[in-house]
Amino acid sequence: MTLPVALSGSDVIGQAKTGTGKTLGFGLPLLEKVVVPADIEAGRATPEDLTEAPQALIVVPTRELCTQVTNDLLQAGKVRNVRVLAIYGGRSYEPQVEALKKGVDIIVGTPGRLLDLAGQKKLDLSKVKALVLDEADEMLDLGFLPDVEKIIKLLPVKRQTMLFSATMPGAVISLARRYMSQPTHISATSPDDVGATVANITQHVFRAHSMDKPELVSRILQAEGHGLVMVFCRTKRTAADIADQLTRRGFAAGAVHGDLGQGAREQALRAFRNGKVDVLVCTDVAARGIDVEGVTHVINYQSPEDEKTYLHRIGRTGRAGNKGTAVTLVDWDDIPRWKLINKALDLSFDDPPETYSTSPHLYEALGIPAGTKGILPRSERTRAGLGAEEVEDLGETGGRGRRGAPKAAETVVEERPKRTRAPRRRTRGGTEADAPVDSAPAPVAAAADAATEVTAAASEADGEGPRRPRRRRRTRPAVTEATATGEAGSAKPAESATGEAAEAGAAPRRRRRTRAPKSEGTSAEG
Structure with missing residues (x-):
C-alpha cells in the first residue's frame, strides 16, 4: 500500500502492526530515489544529478535499530550498489568521518551523533531529498523532539517526509503535520487480524511475586517448542541481575541495556541472532524494531509502562506470519498499571490469576514438562554461550561506554610510597607519647597539668631531661582518686606522689595541702 504513494514523491504517514515489513516500505522508495552511477549509465539521470553528499536520511531512536535498518538496506540495494552508512554514538568518529568523505547515498543515524557531525561540518545535509522518521511516535516524543527539530532545520525545505x-x-499525527505537506495516512491491517495486537501471538498474563519470578522464568524457558526467548525488564539493574541469575542456572543468556558499552551490546545481539545465546535479557532499548528470526517467546519480567510499550515488546515474536507466545508477569504493585493497559488495548486479562513456579495451570498453559526445575539440566546445555562471540573494538567514546569493553591484558600495579614518618610511641595506658596534654581525660586534665610541671622541675634538678609521659602517668591515678572521692584519707597518696615536688619548692604543693584540711573539716562536720 505504501510503495506507489512513496514512489510518487508524496509525504506518507505509515502505520502497521509489528512484523509487517515497514522497513522495506520506506526503504525501497529511498533506494529508487537516490541517484547512483548506474542511473547515469542507463540514461535515467544526468552527471549533474550525481553527488557525494547524502541524498536520503533515516532517523531512528536506538543504536540497535540503526544497525539493523542499515543492514536491510545494504542487502536490498546491493544490485544498484547503493552506499548506506550507519551513524550512531558509542563508537569512534574516525571511521564514520572517513566514510562521509568517500561519499554516501543514504544515512541511517541516531539524533545525537547526527547533530555532532553536522555541528563539526563533517556532515552535509543540504542535498537530502527524503527524510524518514522510523518509530515516529518515539522520535516525536518530548525527549527526542528538540533534536529532531534541529535536524529538520538543516534539511532543504523542499523534500519528501515519511513517518512510520x-x-x-493522534497527538503525534497532528504534531507531524507541521513538518509535512499534505501527507497521506496509510493504516495497513489484515481483514482477519482484529484488535491492536497481532492475532498470531498467544498472550498469557499471570500475577507473580517478585521473589518467585526468577524461578518462574527459568521454568518457562524450558517449555516445549521454545526457540529464542526475549526477556524484557524496566530497569538496567534488573536486566543485568536477571541475566546473571539465568547464566548461573545454566542458560545461555546475554544482556542488552544502557549501562553496557556498545561493543558488549552488539556482541549480545549478534550472539542472539547467531543462536549462540538463546535468552536475551534487555530493557526497552530492544523493544522497537528489532527483528530476529526464530523468537518464539517474549517474557515481560516487569509490567511495561504503557500500552504502546506492551505492543512493541510482544511484537518481537509472531513476525512475518509466524506464531509466538507472550507471557507477562505482573507484580501486586503493578496491578493498577496493568489494568490501564488492559483497558486501553481491550484485552481480556483484567484480573490475572495468582501464579507461582509450582502452579499446575502454569505448566498446562505453556506446555512445560512435568517435573521441570529451575536449573537447566546439563544434557540440555548445548548453546555455545555469550563468550563464544567476540567483542568488536569500536573505539568507544566516553567513560560509561567502556564498562562493557574487554579488559586490558596487563594490569599496572602502582607501588605504595614508603613510610617516612617514625612510628608513634605508646605508653602502657594506650595514650600516644607525643600527644598534647589537652588530650588527657577531662576529670584529670587540670591535675595532670600541675603534675607535669612538678615532674619537669624534679627531672631538671637531677640533671636529666624532661620525661613527661612516665611521670605524668604515675601521678594520674592518685590525683584522680583524691579529686573524685574528696575524703580525708585520700590526701595521703597525693602527698606521697608529690614528695619530690615539696623538696623542689614547687607551688602546687601548697594547693595539695590546703585541700586535705578542707576535706577533713567537711567530713567532720558531716
Missing part, C-alpha cells in the same frame, strides 16, 4: 510506526497516537 506501529503505534501512532
